[in-house]
Amino acid sequence: MGWLIGLDWGTTSLRAMLFDGEGGVHETRHRAWGIRQLPQGGFEAALSSICEGWPSCPVLAAGMVGSQQGWHEAPYVDTPADVHALAAHLVTVAAADGRRIHIIPGVRDGVGPNVMRGEETQLIGVLDAQPRLAEGTPLVLPGTHSKWVQLYRRRITGFTTMMTGELYGLLRTHSILGTGLPDARAAARHHESFDGGVRAARASGSAGVLTRLFSARTLVLEGKLDAAAVPDYLSGLLIGEEWRAALAAGWLDRGEIPVLIGDEALCLRYRRAATLFDLPDPTWIADATARGLWRIARVAGLAVDRTPPVPMELPG
């Protein structure tokens, strides 16, 4: 295979990776150009700019760039979905600068219903890296909209969504629970408060964590929780709720070892919470988007240009 540019293009950020012919990432670039905060010139300008100086080669994009609010809609593929279904439903856009962008569809599960965009590419990467991943192992991709995924025979067979990260942001930024707190950037971690939040979520039983949310305020009023520790307590309440609900909904059985995929610091919080639920320590797999992009490109037969990169001439 030749060179390939991979894009991880979400709501709040754009990451571009230049792959060499072996699937290695030659260079990575980040911009704050999520699909809701594009530079002047929109998608075209963002793409041209972030790929400046890179060779002429196919571009493969994952994420919200393929949503109704994105560059071009790539309609969802239904579960059960595998790498072949995704590769067969790429949507191709010709950019003004001559590049061809192939957008990976998201996946839809009729139960819920639920949808994902971007996570499917991570999952393909995980499956490529860990072909022995146990059938039926519950996979968790924590984030703004956490996904709980079931795989079977290398297919995405079902998944569901918890809006944990978004709820945390709403409560931290806009609710009475977040008023009067010290600057978050200056805050140290408060592990005990996080643990307290997880324990409160677990103790809420079948009533659920919404019956305990107000304690993030009353504990401060009573001097039992430092105002600076409220964000960690809230984080514990909501991540704890994710484990509680997963057990209650049967997405996870007590004996199973779940797999966490994504940002290490966030996954560490989920692991810490799992131990407080007396669950086995989850396995952690780092973000696998790059590997997923490469794998989908290979299956789709992209990246056939075998010429070495020619540096573009700079103007002037």
Added chain:
Amino acid sequence: MGWLIGLDWGTTSLRAMLFDGEGGVHETRHRAWGIRQLPQGGFEAALSSICEGWPSCPVLAAGMVGSQQGWHEAPYVDTPADVHALAAHLVTVAAADGRRIHIIPGVRDGVGPNVMRGEETQLIGVLDAQPRLAEGTPLVLPGTHSKWVQLYRRRITGFTTMMTGELYGLLRTHSILGTGLPDARAAARHHESFDGGVRAARASGSAGVLTRLFSARTLVLEGKLDAAAVPDYLSGLLIGEEWRAALAAGWLDRGEIPVLIGDEALCLRYRRAATLFDLPDPTWIADATARGLWRIARVAGLAVDRTPPVPMELPG
């Protein structure tokens, strides 16, 4: 008793009632002067202005005006709390214009912990109006922070908080679920969507409604929910969750007839949701703050000025 001015002074609004010597409300005035949005001159100016032309008489205030962020803190009274405990712990402030303001304390329940300010006065009013209220009947005061209250022998013996109204506002205004919705003011009611939300909350079982929240987005993506109906669907999800959690937590048994207290339109939503949980139709009692203020004033021995009101001279 003589004349009395009662204040219901919350976070977002101020309501002043002039009581005649029999406890009848002679006149009511509203201003948008909640404790976070006071006019120039602060509490003093707000009080002077809203009472302009009213007789010189005691002022009794309930609500967030007695919080740490209020005019003067009136420390919480612990459960079990009755009208005598509240009346014995009024905190008195002398205003610059010569009026004396007596602030009713809130109530604290050590379990949770939970706190209320303003609801205790409503509850005293309800107890005064309905002395035969069945012992142990669960009382619900829906709102920004809904309260579920247990009374025993005319005392507030325990209560808990659900942040239902605040969560609704956060999700409606700031979350992805609320993006791209038509103007709420122009929206008609979508009863079927509300019912759909309640049913989804009930169907979530012990996993709870946070496992279903994302459906407010995906149902729109699939054309199964009109974007204009999302607010009602969300309202159904969250009010439904309140009934689900109350049953799961044991705040309410299936056979009991709960009592709803407060705004009629909001209480109607809770009644509609209760029927979808196959619960008996709750009793509804309108806001009882005025009656509670009058009752607490009597027990505290306020309003002893028996002279008729003297109209104040207007300047100029």
